[in-house]
Amino acid sequence: MTELTQNLIDGLGRGSIYALLALGVAIVFGVMHLLNFAHGEMITVGGYLTYWTALQGWSWWVAAPLVLVGAVVTSLVIERVAFSRVRGSSDFTLLLTSFGVHFVVSAMFLLYVSASVKTFDRPGWVADTYAVGPLRVEVFDTVVIATAVATLLGTSLLLNRTMFGLSLRAAAADFDTARLMGVRSDTVIRGAFALSGLLAGIAGIFWLMRAGSTVPSAGIDPMLKGVLAALIGGLGSLRGAVAGGFVLGIAEVVLRSRLPDGIAGLTEGVVFVLIALLFIFRPQGLVSVARAERV
Amino acid sequence: MLEVAGLTARYGAIAALRNAELRVGSGEVIGLIGPNGAGKTTLLKCIAGLVSPARGTVSFDGEVVTGWAPERLVRSGLALVPEHRRIFVDLTVAENLRIGAVTVPGPQRAQRLAEMGERFEVLADKWDTPAGYLSGGEAQQLAIARALVSRPRLLMMDEPSLGLAPVLVDLVFDLIDELRAEGSSLLVVEQNASRLLAAADRAYVLRSGEIVATGTGEQLAARADLFEAYVGPSVDGESS
Numbered sequence: 001m002t003e004l005t006q007n008l009i010d011g012l013g014r015g016s017i018y019a020l021l022a023l024g025v026a027i028v029f030g031v032m033h034l035l036n037f038a039h040g041e042m043i044t045v046g047g048y049l050t051y052w053t054a055l056q057g058w059s060w061w062v063a064a065p066l067v068l069v070g071a072v073v074t075s076l077v078i079e080r081v082a083f084s085r086v087r088g089s090s091d092f093t094l095l096l097t098s099f100g101v102h103f104v105v106s107a108m109f110l111l112y113v114s115a116s117v118k119t120f121d122r123p124g125w126v127a128d129t130y131a132v133g134p135l136r137v138e139v140f141d142t143v144v145i146a147t148a149v150a151t152l153l154g155t156s157l158l159l160n161r162t163m164f165g166l167s168l169r170a171a172a173a174d175f176d177t178a179r180l181m182g183v184r185s186d187t188v189i190r191g192a193f194a195l196s197g198l199l200a201g202i203a204g205i206f207w208l209m210r211a212g213s214t215v216p217s218a219g220i221d222p223m224l225k226g227v228l229a230a231l232i233g234g235l236g237s238l239r240g241a242v243a244g245g246f247v248l249g250i251a252e253v254v255l256r257s258r259l260p261d262g263i264a265g266l267t268e269g270v271v272f273v274l275i276a277l278l279f280i281f282r283p284q285g286l287v288s289v290a291r292a293e294r295v
Numbered sequence: 296m297l298e299v300a301g302l303t304a305r306y307g308a309i310a311a312l313r314n315a316e317l318r319v320g321s322g323e324v325i326g327l328i329g330p331n332g333a334g335k336t337t338l339l340k341c342i343a344g345l346v347s348p349a350r351g352t353v354s355f356d357g358e359v360v361t362g363w364a365p366e367r368l369v370r371s372g373l374a375l376v377p378e379h380r381r382i383f384v385d386l387t388v389a390e391n392l393r394i395g396a397v398t399v400p401g402p403q404r405a406q407r408l409a410e411m412g413e414r415f416e417v418l419a420d421k422w423d424t425p426a427g428y429l430s431g432g433e434a435q436q437l438a439i440a441r442a443l444v445s446r447p448r449l450l451m452m453d454e455p456s457l458g459l460a461p462v463l464v465d466l467v468f469d470l471i472d473e474l475r476a477e478g479s480s481l482l483v484v485e486q487n488a489s490r491l492l493a494a495a496d497r498a499y500v501l502r503s504g505e506i507v508a509t510g511t512g513e514q515l516a517a518r519a520d521l522f523e524a525y526v527g528p529s530v531d532g533e534s535s
Binding site for chain 2: 163166167169170173174176177178179180181182183184185
């Protein structure tokens with residue numbers, strides 16, 4: 001029981017990061033029907049910004065806000081340069097464009113920065129733990145969970161209490177009708193990308209604190225986790241995306257802990273099999289949503 | 296107020312609308328009738344900015360607005376109640392109305408919503424109910440209220456009585472009469488041709504993408520040949 005509780009706490013920490021990534025994926029999917037395989041590039045950019053601040057001798061207190069700003073700006077630039085030109089295109093075109101953006105960003109860091117791994121110091125407290133009864137809880141997990149809860153609450157308030165949030169929800173449900181009411185398509189799409197970038201930036205800070213390094217392809221793993229969690233939750237459902245993130249995080253930690261030593265290294269493969277099974281029995285994901293209009 | 300000239304719209308190789316000419320004067324109620332697939336919805340979508348015409352112009356208050364985005368047209372005073380209502384089912388009644396009021400300056404929004412609550416009492420009772428739980432008649436009233444909350448100078452309605460029980464059809468046409476009495480300009484597409492012709496100042500008959508007849512409601516209603524050939528044999532409360 002103690003081990004399971006420990007796994008759940010660790011899984012919540014990991015799942016918090018996935019939930020933030022998945023929420024960003026789901027927000028953009030809602031308004032554009034774009035499954036954004038370039039979502040991890042915000043973290044790639046954040047990684048190199050962190051590396052640059054480390055070279056200057058600056059602390060994480062400087063790096064973290066820079067990662068946030070970098071993620072939002074990157075998200076907006078990607079929307080402006082790539083996705084705004086394929087609005088209203090087929091799902092396949094949007095998908096290929098997002099793959100293209102991912103490869104272009106990776107290639108730019110490969111060509112103009114370096115192919116080698118760039119490291120930076122983790123904050124000292126990342127490895128600290130404290131005891132709660134028989135449990136050892138990481139300070140890092142505590143901070144991640146608290147930040148994720150605060151961010152999710154803030155996002156919920158934004159979506160439910162502001163005109164922008166209401167416009168975004170209406171556009172996700174039926175984009176054409178939202179426009180007929182006067183919702184500006186540019187504002188809502190750019191707002192969605194900015195919000196998605198902000199969420200990726202928050203997740204990225206913790207991802208990078210844990211990783212302590214970056215490479216041109218650093219965005220692939222967080223992108224996969226975000227997209228998978230959004231798929232598990234049911235694409236288009238914001239609540240589902242958050243739930244999918246936590247489910248994925250907990251599943252990974254529990255499996256890694258419970259699988260026999262010989263196959264523990266295959267945890268991610270087992271997770272993929274479980275996800276495939278989920279889609280066989282529940283193709284719509286955990287939460288089903290009404291079909292949205294594409295823009 | 297609204298002038299459509301030589302409007303042609305295509306979906307790929309198919310011309311859904313050919314050289315359409317239409318005019319709506321200030322305070323007029325104009326009907327648009329025709330069989331299914333005649334191009335009525337396409338015409339409204341062209342005017343509302345959802346479909347880009349291949350040729351022709353749409354002018355609103357003397358300004359050419361062809362190709363304007365829907366959100367810009369709403370701000371210029373034009374609103375559309377779309378076919379099948381298309382209310383936001385996951386949003387509450389109040390949230391649907393707030394979205395309708397997105398073009399209204401913030402301080403005036405609450406008052407506008409209160410006005411809609413007074414006008415559509417059934418909605419006021421279900422303010423916090425998700426719109427997906429509304430009956431067909433309530434949903435239609437919400438769709439109309441959502442368009443009216445921005446106080447459009449021209450309101451277009453696409454099949455407002457579609458799928459409604461007869462008593463609710465009466466309610467929709469009573470509302471059209473009320474709006475006309477208030478001086479609103481309306482362009483209404485309706486399968487219930489006889490009811491629309493009775494309510495409209497003038498009407499246009501559309502067939503296979505072309506306007507084939509126009510006149511006052513009385514003139515058109517008197518032409519049995521039009522109904523047989525273009526609208527369908529049954530025009531009294533039945534879809535044709």
